[in-house]
Amino acid sequence: MKKFDVVIVGAGTAGILLARELGKLKKKTLVLDRKKNLLEFSFNTLGSFINLEKFELSKDVVAQDVKTICFHSKNVTRKLKTDLYVLDKKKVHKEIISSVDENYVTFLTGVNIKNINKDDNCNFLSVVDKNKNEYLGTIFVDASGTNGIISKKVGLIAKKTELATGVEYNVAYKGNKTDLHLLMGKEYQGGYGWIFPLKNKRAIIGFGSFDDEIVKDLKNRLHKILEFPKIKKLVEKDNDLVEGGSIPITPVLDKFVINNLVCVGDCVSQVNPIVGEGYKFIFEAAIMASKAINKALEEDNITCLTEYEKDWKNRFLLNYQRSKRAQNRFVKYSQNNLLMDYTLFISKFIRDERCVRSLSGEYGLENEV
Template sequence: MDKFDVVIVGGGTAGLLLARELSKQKHKVLILDRKKNLLEFSFNTLGSFLNLEQFGLSHNVVAQDIDTIVLHSKRVKRSIKSDLYILDKKQVHVEILEGIDNNYATIKTGINIKEIQTDVKGNFIAVVDQKNEKYTGKLFVDASGTNGILSKKVGLIPKKTQLATGVEYNVRYLGNHSKMYLLIGKVYQGGYGWIFPLKNQRAIIGFGTFDEKIVKDLKNRLHKILELPQIKKLVLKDNDKVEGGSIPITPVLEKFICNNLVCVGDCVSQVNPIVGEGYKFIFEAAIMASKAIDSALKNDNLDFLKNYETDWKNRFLANYQRSKRAQERFFKYSQNSLLMDYVLLISKLYPDARAIRSLSGEYGLETHNK
């Protein structure tokens, strides 16, 4: 039985980026994931303000360059100029996997964690899978997404979390390939919608909601959106393959450490509340966590893990708290088309730069251009 410096539960965005950084620092890392294929996703694309170079990614991960965001309520449209991307999630993960040093990192798939073993001080000493195979390490990381396999066990996040859930189709696109659309207001079936252009006259159209009462009806509501005249001018549904997934919308958290357990990503609700797109924020959190873990291992001192929480709070806490308040207002406004029309109309009084800071979750900060 091998003993690792770090055992990471979850081979998604957070887990893989963290493993890449730790393997570069020559720490022995084990990644465990319940999926058999790490390149299968519920959603295959996302809109992002990610700075590719900052995280060692090439332009090959981009499904489409975007220069305009169109906010569309029932009667009002606002176009905002901005540089961002529609990302190909599969290619993002391919590049991260290629950056992992296999001399120091081991990946095991098809692993379901059934038991967690701790010592008398409450430190994790091992996780055990469905075949009773034990995996031991000095430090453990929960990067298991909304499952929160370890974070829920130690009480860092509630066992039942509130989720925003969405469905989408890959459709024929009739609009401008450099424009993406965000659809808001009651006319969009009590939730919110998006159109993400892709290459070859294709696009992703999706519908999501925060309301648990209408989650089971998502597909039918998306079909109704597809029949709206303004939407029919932009997309043409030509297949029945539907995809879907969820992101957490829990309260803003500040604690990600419990003894020798470090949590990164959706398992501790690190998606920005107003943005929905988690890559940019989870990547930054994973980098912070990697630095703290590196220091803790080199100094054989768990106190260094606290640097991760401190760095995250300094970078994100105020923005996340403000984003959470904005998210709660949006829940309320999205149920009233007239009110959403008014809000969007008033927003035209503010410059594009301010709107982009809000949409990107970077209140009070300059956004990074490509």
């Protein structure tokens, strides 16, 4: 049975970027995913402050450039001048996968991993799929997203994680093509909404919530929002194709490594809590992980893997803790129109640049936005 340098469980955001980096480093890597089509998603777009060049992505992955973020509560609108992107997830993933070095990286799809085996020293030996097939490796990576196939088994994250769930439509758009809208406050049915502009006078309008009871009625609540006069001025629903999915309500973790197991992405809650921005943060974590994995393999010393944790803590921990506090305030304020109106009104006295840094989850690291 063939043994790989690295076995990655999950070919989502974290898994494919890590595979690309390991291929560059000439490490024999196996990527396993339960899906047969790696370009199928529950949500097809996302807003991101990502630096495309930093992650070797072309402008082709951009669904729309955004120059203004418009925050709407019941009675107040706050506009922020900025530069960010609405990304086409399918194009992002397709571009990364096509750049993977096939001489070193192998993808296997339709593989449903169920377990991980370890030796008497608690080092991991193999992962096992539902058909009892084993996949051997020197280093293992869980990149299985919110499923946390391995991270939950080894106790790095709780078996039941809190999720924010949303639904959305692709609709006709009547607003400014470079304006992105965020909808907040009790008026929005106890959750939050978004309008992401696309090209060709289209947009994505969505509605999500942290509340399990509200989640049961998301589609009907989104339909009510579509009837608000201010929303009708921006979008027109012209089809019944609804999409939906979940993102983690991120607990701030800083433990990602156990012996020769490394975890990257949603399986260890690496989405920034402030607005659920994931890609640029997870990509950066994957690059950190690739460097530590490469060093561990080159030096035949798995303790090098903990350098990934140290790098992540130095780069992100304080910002994530601050973002988590901001997320908790948002959940509280979103239940009260007066509080949300007041918050947006006060924000008008804060410089756009400072607000954008906070929204991006960077808090003053201007060169990283």
